[in-house]
Amino acid sequence: MRDLKIPEQRHPEKQRRPDSPRLKKPDWIRVKAPVGKGYQDTHKIMREHKLVTVCEEAGCPNAGECWNQGHATMMIMGEVCTRACSFCNIATGKPAEGLDAFEPGRVADAVQKLGLNHVVVTSVDRDDIEDGGAAHFAQTIRAIRHRSPETTIEILTPDFLHCDPCVLEVVVEARPDVFNHNLETVPGLYPAVRPGARYFHSLRLLQRVKEMDPMMFTKSGIMVGLGETRQQVHQVMDDMRAAGIDFLTIGQYLQPTPKHHPVDRYVHPDEFAAYEKAAYGKGFLMVSATPLTRSSYHAGDDFARLRDARQAKHG
Template sequence: MNKPEDNEKFQRKPKWIRVKAPVSREYQATRKLMRDKNLHTVCEEAACPNIGECWSKKHATVMILGDTCTRACAFCNIKTGRPMQVDPLEPMNTAEACAAMGLNHIVITSVDRDDLDDGGADQFVRVIEAIRERSPHTTIEILTPDFRNKPGAIEKVARAKPDVFNHNLETVPRLYPKIRPGARFYHSLRLLDTVKQIDPSIFTKSGIMVGLGEERLEVSQVMDDMRMADIDFMTIGQYLQPTPRHAKVERFVTPDEFKSYERMGKGKGFHLISATPLTRSSYHAGDDFAKLRDARNKSLKANNKT
């Protein structure tokens, strides 16, 4: 059992990652819309520290396939258990919420659904198709699970042509048994490599958390592995312990260290890298997509001149 002093220590964070409580009208409006459409968001389920800022700007990451995950990763606050049946109205409700918010860019993620034959891939396709029909101007970013090697799952989702295909590696390979025991680092890497092989025009993206006990050299190696898989965009953020029962924070990485990771990533050739204490996969996703598209276009023009 956790002692009171342990909980007090658990709550103590450096000033550079403290955020204000969400109170704006826009935040409340976004929350109401999600409730009215019976949608879940990773913003709430994962206790994201940026929820106040993002929801105030009408940015939300919709989490499809329910709110119950079939895995129990040591870093994640989403509940684990036996999921309910897939909601057939979810694609339509997601598309309607996207239209109601007037989104230029939307992020769609999900829980792990190892109970489904395709790991939930078909629902991703249905959601992408519904958004394309209802809001053709909206660019679509997906943040998928690894689909547990379900045959044809990756291919099915990639052929639906999301604008950005994101799948997070989460941490360095050495820490997988402790932090992400239900997954395999190189399978996740192959997933993103496969997407690029199927459709090179799709931007690929992945991210890790730091502060879990990783070494700088290991982060550098993960960057090299990502570039070998032709991943365009990398995110690096500070891991924050959701509850005392989750993996503890080994240390708080300083803003200067994050800046050095950003410089390192740029030197390794990523089109875009976001590395700050509060960086999360979907944080500023719309703005980052525009930067990513501009960076690749600039790179293509430079290559054509040579």
């Protein structure tokens, strides 16, 4: 992976915050260091195509496993985010450059060279761009379709909070197979965890996708261990189902640096199993709830299960 920039460069808005205590990680959180030929090959392709991955920028604990299998989550629109969420390790600030018109083609070429059956494309928030990057997402989807027509495409988008509502249509009309937008946490923690976003706006975004294309799979995820209660998590599940969301992910929040939001607790795997059981009971087609679950972790296998679940449900 690339050397991370020092915290002062990545998160200037967090430097005046006092350090938060860091809890000792339990055994079920520990992961192996990235090794293997598959990892090195994936790394080489990413660098050759000058692509950014959320795996690296956000410090995903599963990067070694996924990259060793040739799976990397592409992060388009640069590596500097205009938001400053307290949980996130992606660099924040004012992007120095506009969007790269050649990036969709490079992403499509990398997908083809990696031979991916399923690809996840995400992005930073770009509040400095009029459409929030909606057209860039659509161009990337179409470029992948052109080069790899059999590859299924999952996108993880920003909330397009400050954009004209019609920009969402631009993305949906490009027809990704899965439209993902993470709620991240319960509404009561938004001011502290996700201050630049609005819970009900994000929820409505996903509901609108379903209204535009009822057959498009929608997906969202939250982190636990931020200070939420079980009752609040169940309320988020109910809100998601009311919005027609098909696929729910729940994972453990991990504190990137002492300046980030502290971990309130490490949720035991048994509690994740209980969340999964409850979510299926509420009607989700697919649920992934484990300490190391992330939005794109095992996304290809999960998409196949999601598609099978819909087929079984509708006979």
